[in-house]
Amino acid sequence: MCHPLPLSYVDVTTQVCENGVKVFSQAATTAPTGVEMEALVAAAVAALTIYDMCKALDKSIAIRDIVLERKSGGKSGDYRRKRSTNHLKK
Secondary structure, three states, X not given: OOOOOOEEEEEEEEEEEOOEEEEEEEEEEOOOOXXXXXXXXXXXXXXXXXXXXXXXXXXXXXXXXXOOOEEOOOOOOOEEOOOOOHHHOO
């Protein structure tokens, strides 16, 4: 990224769902800055890896909705994404 961070924790997990694979990532640092970009990059790279492994089955696979769910610390403080109910409307 644009500045080196001493990462103290990184984890990427996946969950197979009815319509695809969900990717979850976490990252932590002891530095006085946010580490959300590192976590987002980890999720994006994991999604690209899944695409690469599955493209022989279907090249129309789409990587969607790489979003920050929550973070704590850093210059801007804590953040938690508000859940949208748009997908429930008809």
